[in-house]
Amino acid sequence: MTAVRSRPERLRALIEMEACAAGFDVVTIASPEAAPMAPGRLAHFLKEGRHGTMAWMEETAMRRAHPRALWPDVRSIIMLGMNYGPGHDPLAVLARRDRGAISVYAQNRDYHDVIKGRLKQIAGKVAARTGAQVKVFVDTAPVMEKPLAAGSGLGWQGKHTNLVSREFGSWLFLGSIFTTAELAADRPEKDHCGSCRACLDICPTEAFPAPYQLDARRCISYLTIEHKGPIPQEFRERMGNRIYGCDDCLAVCPWNKFAREASEAKLKAREELKAPPLSELLELDDAAFRAFFSGSPVKRIGRDRFLRNVLIAAGNSGEKSLVPACRRLAEDPAPLVRGAAIWALSRLMEPHAFEALRDLQQYETDTDVQGEWKHALGWMAGR
Incomplete structure (x- = not known):
């Protein structure tokens, strides 16, 4: 010392x-x-x-x-x-x-x-x-x-x-x-x-x-x-x-x-926290999130806020293999997760494929998520 x-x-x-x-x-x-x-x-x-x-x-x-x-x-x-x-x-x-x-x-x-x-x-x-x-x-x-x-x-x-x-x-x-x-x-x-x-x-x-x-x-x-x-x-x-x-x-x-x-x-x-695969993190439900981050300060922000962050990383990754997981999260019960999933999908999918998801938009009631759809579609149109 x-x-x-x-x-x-x-x-x-x-x-x-x-x-x-x-x-x-x-x-x-x-x-x-x-x-x-x-x-x-x-x-x-x-x-x-x-x-x-x-x-x-x-x-x-x-x-x-x-x-x-x-x-x-x-x-x-x-x-x-x-x-x-x-x-x-x-x-x-x-x-x-x-x-x-x-x-x-x-x-x-x-x-x-x-x-x-x-x-x-x-x-x-x-x-x-x-x-x-x-x-x-x-x-x-x-x-x-x-x-x-x-x-x-x-x-x-x-x-x-x-x-x-x-x-x-x-x-x-x-x-x-x-x-x-x-x-x-x-x-x-x-x-x-x-x-x-x-x-x-x-x-x-x-x-x-x-x-x-x-x-x-x-x-x-x-x-x-x-x-x-x-x-x-x-x-x-x-x-x-x-x-x-x-x-x-x-x-x-x-x-x-x-x-x-x-x-x-x-x-x-912990070895598993040095560079965890996004593909595995995107699959975490609340129980799995709590178990994986037991004792870690990450646990304090909660599963929804954490998945928001992971989805942003997924959208920046260029990994098309993450699209199915992001697509599932676009229907997550948490608006914070749904909105981040829309952003991630708009970065990972081709415009025509993303356009096919618009059925989800018409049923969306959350104002923030509606804003995510509007921004994503506008960004897609400008690509």
Whole structure:
């Protein structure tokens, strides 16, 4: 385990020892004032509407802006990082158009489940040793983990807005323990991005209005995970075969050359999730979807939203063999699935064959799906 700065205090030594035993790779200490620029940046992000449909970000903005707004008694924040570096090139699957690309972080167990229990173990030891109060957070509460991690020296926020570490590149899960215990804070890490623009230039949807700024509405991770409705037309072709998340900006970071494969077994990729065949994913009913993604964060978006993503990938694949599966899904009970199936079929079928499907259109009652038919037929007419 790597400690950013070693300190002689017994409590600090206990925290580092327990963090190492729990499988964390790095631990630092932040003061509640470690991210003074974060509130202003958050306010600008929300004012520009860049959070899209994530209304919870606006609803919790006051508590998110400062740790003491979330918990007035906090005196120190223990920041912990767990390496989830892949043992393979996560971008290689993008060339395999008949396969689905799932973000590295979702290729095994849900990291919330992996990390939260371990944070509680460490927090319990801190409370027992000091009598201090503790609270643990793993990306499920209004805590700005990345600015706090940067302010504590764990890494720095790169131009893609994600945390970058000199030792682990862009592949760190973050967790935090808020405590009333007084701990000496570590120094912030410097920004080491320099003139590099690799993460900005590779983005398929141009989701970065400027370095260090993200417009979530254009981000494939947001579109495939958080966005609940039909994928906007302008982004569908750019999604390629990305069916859950997008690793492009993370994977291209030059600092990844110092990263290493995750040692935690639950964070290593399951073979069947590295590049699953679209043909198999298109056959998933709700029960099969839940079974296949048991324990995975993919399960949280539900079968319908997931199949929406898979159908977009099918439409981009050029694989005519996927037409029968897409045709069946054009009559799926879920409008979200039907609409995406219509789009996929319009990309995979010849105009005369697609025209023969218009019997389905006359029975369609959902407004969004009717819009898909109108757009698909118009696109076909212009080919």
